[in-house]
Amino acid sequence: MIEAQPEFAGFTALYIFMLAAFTGYEVISRVPVILHTPLMSGSNFVHGIVLVGAMIALGHAEGPLELTIGFFAVVLAAGNAVGGYVVTVRMLEMFKSSKGAK
Amino acid sequence: MGLAQVMALGVDITYFVTAFVFIYGLKQMSSPVTARGGIVIAGIAMLAASLITFGVPQIRLELDINMVLMLVALALGSAVAYVSAKRVAMTDMPQMIAIYNGMGGGAAAAIAAVELVKLSGGGVSHGLVVQVLAVLGAVIGSVSFAGSGIAFAKLQGLLKKTTRLPMHQFINLGLFAIVCVTGFWVATGQPVVFAYVVVFFLVALALGVMVTLPIGGADMPVVISLFNALTGLAVAFEGFVLDNAAMIIAGTVVGSAGTLLTQLMAKAMNRSLANVLFSSFGSDSGAAAEEEIEGSMKEIQAQDAAIMMAYADNVVIVPGYGMAVAQAQHKLKEMEGLLEARGVTVKYAIHPVAGRMPGHMNVLLAEAGVEYDKIFDLDEINPEFPRADVALVIGANDVVNPVARSNPDSPIYGMPILDADKAQNVIVIKRGQGAGFSGIENHLFYADNTRMLYGDGQKAVGELIANIKQL
Numbered sequence: 001m002i003e004a005q006p007e008f009a010g011f012t013a014l015y016i017f018m019l020a021a022f023t024g025y026e027v028i029s030r031v032p033v034i035l036h037t038p039l040m041s042g043s044n045f046v047h048g049i050v051l052v053g054a055m056i057a058l059g060h061a062e063g064p065l066e067l068t069i070g071f072f073a074v075v076l077a078a079g080n081a082v083g084g085y086v087v088t089v090r091m092l093e094m095f096k097s098s099k100g101a102k
Numbered sequence: 103m104g105l106a107q108v109m110a111l112g113v114d115i116t117y118f119v120t121a122f123v124f125i126y127g128l129k130q131m132s133s134p135v136t137a138r139g140g141i142v143i144a145g146i147a148m149l150a151a152s153l154i155t156f157g158v159p160q161i162r163l164e165l166d167i168n169m170v171l172m173l174v175a176l177a178l179g180s181a182v183a184y185v186s187a188k189r190v191a192m193t194d195m196p197q198m199i200a201i202y203n204g205m206g207g208g209a210a211a212a213i214a215a216v217e218l219v220k221l222s223g224g225g226v227s228h229g230l231v232v233q234v235l236a237v238l239g240a241v242i243g244s245v246s247f248a249g250s251g252i253a254f255a256k257l258q259g260l261l262k263k264t265t266r267l268p269m270h271q272f273i274n275l276g277l278f279a280i281v282c283v284t285g286f287w288v289a290t291g292q293p294v295v296f297a298y299v300v301v302f303f304l305v306a307l308a309l310g311v312m313v314t315l316p317i318g319g320a321d322m323p324v325v326i327s328l329f330n331a332l333t334g335l336a337v338a339f340e341g342f343v344l345d346n347a348a349m350i351i352a353g354t355v356v357g358s359a360g361t362l363l364t365q366l367m368a369k370a371m372n373r374s375l376a377n378v379l380f381s382s383f384g385s386d387s388g389a390a391a392e393e394e395i396e397g398s399m400k401e402i403q404a405q406d407a408a409i410m411m412a413y414a415d416n417v418v419i420v421p422g423y424g425m426a427v428a429q430a431q432h433k434l435k436e437m438e439g440l441l442e443a444r445g446v447t448v449k450y451a452i453h454p455v456a457g458r459m460p461g462h463m464n465v466l467l468a469e470a471g472v473e474y475d476k477i478f479d480l481d482e483i484n485p486e487f488p489r490a491d492v493a494l495v496i497g498a499n500d501v502v503n504p505v506a507r508s509n510p511d512s513p514i515y516g517m518p519i520l521d522a523d524k525a526q527n528v529i530v531i532k533r534g535q536g537a538g539f540s541g542i543e544n545h546l547f548y549a550d551n552t553r554m555l556y557g558d559g560q561k562a563v564g565e566l567i568a569n570i571k572q573l
Contacts, residue, residue: 013342013350020338020351023125024358031132034452034474036363037461041199042131042141043359044330046124048148048202049352050209050337052117052155053344057216058172059161063223066216071171073212078179080206081152085145086187087198092131092138094192094468 041088048081109157116154117348123147124352128359134474151348179205192469193426196462197257200326203333204250210336211243215303217343218288222296230290232343237289239339241281241306246329246336248310253322253329256314266316271380277309313379321378323455323462324367328375331360370454370518402553404562407529408569412444414491418483420451420522421463424497424533428559431470434496437563438472440570449476451483451493451520453501484521493525495546497532497559503544514542528552531562 031039054077058070123143130140156163163169183202190198214236221227255261267273284302288294317325334356341349368375411417419434438448450467457463464477478486487493495502502522505512522528523546530547532554546552555562 016347016350017338017354020354021358024128024355024360025362027125027128027132027355028359028362032134032479034461034464034477034479035131035134035137036366037195037199037465038137039128039131039461040327040330040360040363041195042128042144043334043356043363044199044203044206045141045148046128046144046352047206047330047334047337047356049120049124049151049349050206050213050333050340051148051152053213053337053340053346053349054209055152055155055172055176056158056160056344056346057213058175059158059168061168061216062220066219067167067171069212069215069219070168071175073209073216074172074175075179076205076212077209078176079183080202080209081148081183082180083183083187083198083202083205085141085148086184087190087195087202088141089138089145090187091192091195091465092141094465 038088038091041084041091045081045084045088048077048084051077051081053077106159110159113154113157114347116150117346120147120151120348121351125355128355192466193429194258195465196323196326197254200250200253200257200322200329203326203330204247204254207243207246207250207329207333207336209243210333210340211240211247211303211306213340214240214243214343215299218294218299219296221291222294222299224293227292228343233291233294234289235339236343237285237302239336239343240303241285242332242339243336244303244306245310245313246332248307249314250326250329250333252311252314253326257322270312270316274309274312277305277312280305281309317378321373324364324373324375324378327360327364327367331357331364334358334360367455397548397550399547399554400552402529402555404555404565405569407553407555408566409573410527410529411441411446411492411494411566412570412573414446416447416449416486416490417441417492417494418449418451418487418490418522418525420453420456420493420495420498420502420520421467422453422456422496422498422501424499424531425559426457426462426466426497428497428561430496430559430563431466431472433560433563433567434467435470435472437567437570438476440567444570449478449483449486451487451522452477452479453498453520454480454518456498456501480518480520487521487524490525491527493522493528495522495528495530496563499532499544500542502546503542504549505542505545508545512542522546523549523552526551529555531555531557531559533558 054073058074061067061070124147127140127144130136155161187198217236227233252261281302284298284305287298288302291298314325334353338350338353338357341353364375368378425431441448450472452463464474467477468474500514502520503514504523506514506517506519509515528546528549528551530552534556547554
């Protein structure tokens with residue numbers, strides 16, 4: 001694999017950041033009000049991806065302090081992901097009955 | 103290609119697909135019909151991303167202390183969150199979102215903490231930019247973590263009073279300054295001084311607490327939404343630190359989407375975000391500007407109210423937070439059925455900030471089985487009020503206060519309201535005679551066409567049902 005130039009890699013990340021920001025704005029702007037709370041809950045679940053980072057942090061943690069912090073990172077992140085998912089699904093499940101009627 | 107390269111490729115592909123599916127899933131959530139499918143595929147992507155993460159080079163696939171802790175942490179966090187999320191009542195959803203969001207913010211801050219502690223122990227720095235981003239993510243994550251905790255405590259009723267210290271904003275400014283200075287030292291430190299890291303995190307957490315403490319319960323949804331956006335941003339920053347594109351994309355998408363959502367909420371309340379964060383509502387303004395109210399509150403009995411509605415053509419129900427507290431949504435649905443059987447057209451009018459979050463009322467009504475095509479938001483329903491025979495206001499107050507249209511001195515002046523006062527008759531179900539959340543007298547209650555039906559929401563609707571049945 002060709003090693004990317006550091007400056008280029010930094011700018012690529014910046015481009016990703018910009019495009020993702022616009023994407024988020026666009027995706028939300030067409031959501032009806034009735035879905036705002038489920039959507040907030042859903043986006044709350046999506047940033048549960050922090051779990052991946054927490055696992056990496058704990059994975060290369062060294063020494064008791066880093067291990068302890070890493071442990072809490074994974075507990076919290078897992079809670080964010082799982083809790084966010086269950087709450088969102090529970091909310092959206094309630095829209096199911098009316099869907100069947102339509 | 104060796105095994106390591108295959109593994110690395112697999113990780114990259116999975117993260118890429120995960121990022122795509124997250125955006126697609128959020129997009130699916132923009133319609134009630136596809137919303138559930140959206141969250142389910144996002145969930146599958148999350149599971150795949152977490153599992154493939156065991157394949158990254160930073161994680162050693164052997165049963166060492168890191169792996170044991172990881173498995174215990176995963177099991178513990180998931181189990182606690184799963185049980186609590188399953189048990190919570192629908193009315194308590196906002197605070198659960200707050201607490202899970204806070205956990206995400208805490209996790210982002212903790213990731214930064216691990217990296218910064220590593221640097222203070224002589225770890226190799228990945229450059230100034232990475233260090234700065236780690237620090238930024240740490241501040242935002244810590245504030246979101248501590249602030250969400252306070253928001254949870256307030257909504258859960260664990261923390262009843264709105265605390266305001268003397269010179270509160272100056273203390274906050276001081277804390278912010280300390281965070282900036284220590285943050286700067288940590289971000290540019292070569293090597294990073296451990297003591298600064300500790301002070302930096304403690305003060306950042308304190309700042310989160312102090313910023314949230316003076317904010318009243320009515321503003322909490324805006325604040326939770328803001329913290330949600332902040333957590334997204336913190337996750338994105340830590341994604342840069344760990345060179346993880348999935349975290350960058352998902353975090354940024356949530357950051358910008360959450361910011362927009364926060365603005366929508368603040369706008370619906372006719373308040374700027376700065377106003378929500380730095381001034382407490384109705385505490386000092388308002389009372390002096392009150393104009394004299396003409397008329398008096400006129401009481402009505404459930405029997406008369408039932409007759410009024412049963413012989414109407416159009417009834418519009420305006421639910422508010424009081425309905426949520428009284429858990430009256432199931433009774434409302436039952437009454438809707440009875441009225442429709444008599445040929446009455448029933449519609450629900452939802453103010454954008456009714457309840458504790460935009461869409462909170464919709465969720466509760468959906469829980470009771472009310473079809474979403476009977477639920478209308480402000481712009482759709484307002485032209486219909488003059489044609490409505492009865493507007494039934496249940497547990498709503500400020501969102502139907504005509505003062506918002508008429509009195510420029512009122513703190514809620516300019517806030518879009520539901521024009522319930524324009525209906526032929528207005529029935530207000532209310533527990534007592536007190537003012538609403540904002541502490542502003544509601545002129546609707548004194549209007550000639552308004553009748554007050556006192557009592558707990560659920561009980562009152564129950565009596566209405568009993569009376570309609572007898573007709």
